[in-house]
């Protein structure tokens with residue numbers, strides 16, 4: 001059963017982020033993914049997040065697909081113009097990639113190739129339009145395609161906002177849904193209460209929202225996320241991690257609790273971001 | 289200087305179709321020199337617009353004013369007393385002008401009457417050509433004073449590409465291949481060797497690619 005069908009029958013889906021390597025050694029990625037393949041519905045393959053150059057999402061996703069794993073290929077507007085974007089979307093579908101996720105892409109200034117030009121030929125909403133145009137059997141120039149793709153399309157949504165920002169985010173989410181987005185990936189959540197204002201405004205039965213569950217690898221990381229990345233992590237949670245004799249076990253316990261809370265709240269699924277602890281994924285998934 | 293072209297009459301008429309009284313503002317800077325938005329062109333456009341609107345049976349009142357420069361807050365003040373007497377203001381300056389005006393007079397609506405194109409100069413009467421793309425790190429000394437960033441269609445630092453033919457660029461028969469010109473000049477001067485240097489990938493951060501830019505001259509800041 002493909003991801004789309006699982007969404008359709010209302011299964012709580014488990015997605016896992018699988019970062020392609022910086023280099024050509026794909027064994028770690030393939031091993032981490034195959035080890036947990038039974039428990040994971042699809043692997044989200046990021047496209048050079050934070051503008052750090054690595055193997056492309058298309059390449060990573062193709063390698064995983066070849067092993068029989070379902071993937072969600074991320075596509076960004078930063079690195080390709082409309083010709084390359086459409087070409088890669090066709091390539092992806094031709095290689096069996098049925099799911100994509102559109103993102104704008106962070107500014108190169110944040111990454112490891114500061115001096116480059118960002119392409120930004122088309123913006124995110126135009127990218128979604130390009131996808132739906134391809135699905136009608138035409139390209140952006142209006143030329144006929146020999147065979148049209150039929151993707152399940154994802155996008156980001158920020159569930160952490162409140163007040164005016166929440167209103168803006170909801171309008172942007174509606175705009176994306178109108179442009180053909182089928183599911184939304186939300187940022188890491190450590191306390192479901194923190195996204196209560198969002199949950200009040202959205203019918204989770206109608207809109208497929210998938211929060212991210214991030215493994216906290218250390219107290220330092222938790223503090224950093226809380227202070228610098230606008231991810232609320234309560235003092236209690238940080239103390240719990242501090243007191244724990246075995247940080248890894250505690251971190252998995254925390255993630256398991258969050259996943260249960262997300263599931264109970266009626267979300268469509270979760271995206272697990274292992275942050276390099278891919279080898280611990282199996283343990284976590286055994287508990288879910 | 290900044291080169292602009294006037295928008296088509298149809299486009300301008302469409303922009304201002306809902307207004308009965310507008311102020312048409314010219315600029316005595318670049319757009320005067322490239323004959324697109326100075327006092328003379330303001331006068332001409334005002335007449336054409338009035339005739340067109342009269343023909344439509346929807347006459348419009350247009351006042352004219354040409355500022356020293358629309359990109360300077362001091363001169364932008366020249367319409368302080370009158371700006372709110374109009375339904376809208378149509379600017380014939382480059383894209384900078386109507387933005388400075390919008391910032392100075394937030395309650396008024398401003399429309400651009402020209403399309404701002406490039407940094408260049410007149411190569412003969414009535415013909416202007418691009419010379420600079422404002423990349424923020426000038427490198428023309430490597431190319432004997434010719435800029436491949438602005439003048440090569442691919443902004444190649446090492447050219448020409450395979451599309452260069454008979455001195456023309458692959459994009460059109462009437463476009464000079466600047467790389468052909470650079471190579472010829474180096475050959476004539478016996479310095480073709482210069483072009484053997486492989487340059488580092490260009491740092492585009494100083495160009496528009498690094499985000500909106502600002503120039504701060506500490507000694508002038510008060």
Ligand code: SF4
Nearest residue numbers: 420421423426427435
């Ligand atoms: S190198 Fe850059 S600054 Fe110099 S002329 Fe060319 S575009 Fe302009």
Ligand code: SF4
Nearest residue numbers: 440448449457458465
């Ligand atoms: S033909 Fe000449 S000007 Fe045109 S892209 Fe190639 S090198 Fe540049």
